[in-house]
Amino acid sequence: MMTEEPVFSLLGTSAGLFEAPGHLMTLPTQQRIWSLAKVAQAWPEVREAVPGMNNLMLSFKTPPRRVDELEQRLLQAWREVSPLELGGRLIELPVTYGGDAGPHMADVVAHTGLSVDEIVELHIAPVYPVYALGSHPGYCYLGGMDARIATPRRKVPVLSIPGGAVSIGGSQTGVSASTGPSGWNTIGSSPMEFFHPDRDPPVLLQHGDSIRFRVERIIR
């Protein structure tokens, strides 16, 4: 939901959701969300402050007695935070594009009118900031994809795509961290391990880090 004012809503009694204002999703807003997360993480009723795409979910350790009080505190903090700097790490992911590694490359070609090489060139050009983690263990929501290769989510999701699948869904791109269903268009595959439960932290990347894609191979 996009408005001129931030909006706070409840997710039952387990969590609350803060949504930053604005019709466009932007990196500076996301950087302020990261700062807000840092502030809220220290509050006694908050178990986790989890950034989403220009929004923040607060999972409750114990539900606050007065929701309006928490909302006011959150709005006040939002007014005061400044953007958290992108520091973090830059990880380069080797990707095999097309062929069996990218079963939906043809759909992206058909939708965009671009060739495989053009699509790959536009996909590897940006540095993608990790906006947030979610969806499944270790999965990174990335920003910064070139709008020219945007391709709508599939009408019928695929029941199972492997971990490492590099995909485009609408105006976003991402890399699957484990086997599971997906409605995105898979254009390539990367061998990187994004999550291991025995590591501390268990994830390869966190919000504020960045990714670049590198061509390992293009299968035409």
Place this chain on the structure above:
Amino acid sequence: MTDPTLDWTQQISGWLAGTDIELLELRGPGTRLRLKRNGSIRSNGSDDTVQNGTAAGSSAQVVRAGSVGVLLHAHPLRREPLVRPGDAVRAGQALALLQLGAVLLAVAAPRDGVVKRLLAAHGSTVGYGTPLVELE
């Protein structure tokens, strides 16, 4: 120790099994014998009303409540009673339940036997020592 009545009724039960008779009831002064087709034997030495909690048959035993509580004939999740008069039961088998708030205590058969009758009504509040079930 054999019970001649039991031997005789078992023989009649055997004969009944070869017929399509569901229930045979014999009455006499102070005696009533009911034989059901499925093999369970119901036998009352007196009428159904409880006189003093004991009945004919030297091996009868009265199972008493070990606590206060509400007596339940069936588990609250089920509609079927745990036991019916005439049922053969094993030592340890739950005959009824005593409810105290959230807890349900099983009223267990102290030995193998046959349920003669349930002595307290379903839903009644009982006290320590209240007779609950008569076993043969």
Place this chain on the structure above:
Amino acid sequence: MIEILTVGALTTVQDLGRLGALRWGVGTAGAMDPMALAAGNLLLGNERGSAAIEVQVYPFRVRFTHDGAFAVTGADCAATLDGLPVLPWSAHRVRAGQELAFSVPQAGGRWRASRAYLCLPGGVDVPEVLHSRSTQLRGAFGGFEGRPLRRGDVLRSAASGAEFIASDIGLLPPALAMPLERDGCTAIRALPAAEYGRFTSASCVGFWRNEWKVTPHSDRYGFRLAGEALQRAAPMEMRSHGIVPGVVQVPPDGQPIVQMRDAQPSGGYPKFATVIEADLWRLGQAPIGSRVRFIETTWDEALAAQAELEAWLVEAERLVGLHRNSRGTA
């Protein structure tokens, strides 16, 4: 120790869920009926949140390889031990070699439920991963080797059960102690969510008034409900945001999907309402094909419902402890 003899799909080791890992994209998992899991643990004298086995497909059969104890709670699955009936929501001693079996829950009882729980002394002994023993299916970690149970699996209990005193104790299920029904259907309390006001007023009225059928596409990930379609007042474009179990999402076809324990921790569909945490167990037990109704509640009522569950658990633990040496017979 138990050996799995017969097991259906998606039988998993669960506890009360994995908390604190949302920041890494890890959802909570955990028992679909946490009250049943906690009650089974209390009957054995375990910590409430000890790991147990959640069964949702039947039949289920195990053999105890050592003397010990067990508790069975959740749906009444006509449990038998060596063929002899075991009462629902009760705990028992067991000898090496004995076999415990669960059958399909029947419709004729006083509570239609679908998931049964087998608790062991000290809980099922599997490693803790990210502070929980729940099975995380996507990513394959936690629980028993990160996967559903298979025939031949051997599971250990964290304690021997030698201290368990046979006491013929059972618990009255919360479904009967704290019933919630409307017009013959299981009822579930929910709070409106962010996009509630973006649906037509007819939809907002209809959601609370109508019956919703639990379709066969309902499982630990989410319950797909069928009923009168919920219609948007205007098109909505959503950004990915964090979600929790209980969130009622509405895809374009207007048929709601309630996110359950294995749901993704983030989503992009409009949110109509969220089932309150205190009632998730009621929905989690609703069998496929059953009908549910939603009750609009308030924040304060939702907190009170949570407190009611806590009070039931505290009282159950107290009474079980008090009666541990008792029998129903004098």
